[in-house]
Amino acid sequence: MAAFFIPYLCPMQKETQTIYGIRAIMEGLNAGKEIEKIYLKKGLQSELYKELTNLANRKSVSVSYVPEEKLYKLGDRNHQGAVAVVSEISYITIEKLLEQVAEKATPALLLLLDGVTDVRNFGAIARTAACVGADGIIIPKNGSAPVNADAIKTSAGALYSIPVCKVDHLKDAVFYLQSSDIKIIAATEKTNQKIYDLNLTESLAIIMGAEDKGVSESILKLADEKASLPITGNIASLNVSVACGAILYEVVRQRINLKMC
Numbered sequence: 001m002a003a004f005f006i007p008y009l010c011p012m013q014k015e016t017q018t019i020y021g022i023r024a025i026m027e028g029l030n031a032g033k034e035i036e037k038i039y040l041k042k043g044l045q046s047e048l049y050k051e052l053t054n055l056a057n058r059k060s061v062s063v064s065y066v067p068e069e070k071l072y073k074l075g076d077r078n079h080q081g082a083v084a085v086v087s088e089i090s091y092i093t094i095e096k097l098l099e100q101v102a103e104k105a106t107p108a109l110l111l112l113l114d115g116v117t118d119v120r121n122f123g124a125i126a127r128t129a130a131c132v133g134a135d136g137i138i139i140p141k142n143g144s145a146p147v148n149a150d151a152i153k154t155s156a157g158a159l160y161s162i163p164v165c166k167v168d169h170l171k172d173a174v175f176y177l178q179s180s181d182i183k184i185i186a187a188t189e190k191t192n193q194k195i196y197d198l199n200l201t202e203s204l205a206i207i208m209g210a211e212d213k214g215v216s217e218s219i220l221k222l223a224d225e226k227a228s229l230p231i232t233g234n235i236a237s238l239n240v241s242v243a244c245g246a247i248l249y250e251v252v253r254q255r256i257n258l259k260m261c
Contacts, residue, residue, distance in 0.1 A: 115210030123154025124241035130158035186223035
């Protein structure tokens with residue numbers, strides 16, 4: 001347990017990169033560039049445009065259809081109706097992530113983010129996760145906050161140091177973690193069981209949900225345990241990054257107490 005706070009084998013920092021033009025973006029996708037998101041001008045109808053959207057779909061890359069003014073703001077007036085933002089970090093596979101976890105003497109501590117789309121919440125969660133020595137963050141390829149400059153800044157650089165894994169479907173990630181003897185705990189208000197009632201000293205992964213909807217029902221059904229935080233004031237819920245911090249530090253408290261016994 002003494003090695004709970006440890007450095008990471010981590011995603012490496014990259015220079016921010018933006019790709020302009022449909023053909024250039026397609027070449028980037030085919031070359032294996034880690035594209036965070038593609039922005040396309042609303043109303044494009046060409047065959048090349050359809051080819052790009054099909055390719056992005058096959059590569060599980062998120063596409064947004066935006067007014068031309070948005071494309072100008074991304075940095076180049078000669079965008080040809082298409083702009084792609086390349087990820088500022090390199091992602092790790094879930095297989096590699098669990099290999100790294102298995103090499104450690106301490107119980108696993110992972111986060112799964114289900115529908116957390118606000119970049120500042122995502123960055124704040126990453127910062128706390130790094131502070132408590134979490135082993136990694138798992139996010140879906142679609143419906144997740146982009147790892148952009150705002151997320152990096154809010155994380156105080158933590159997103160350069162904590163492994164981040166992108167998966168096609170969170171359900172598959174849950175099954176894979178469970179098959180590796182990692183308990184899945186969903187943070188949700190839809191239970192009377194408090195986080196303080198659970199044993200958090202074993203290997204576990206905590207699911208945090210979207211600000212408005214929480215953890216999706218389909219994912220909630222797969223969790224081994226459900227846990228809530230006590231709310232005694234007039235506000236019905238906590239900000240997701242604040243709730244995540246409270247839960248992570250309960251994990252720290254229990255593990256420190258176990259080490260001292």
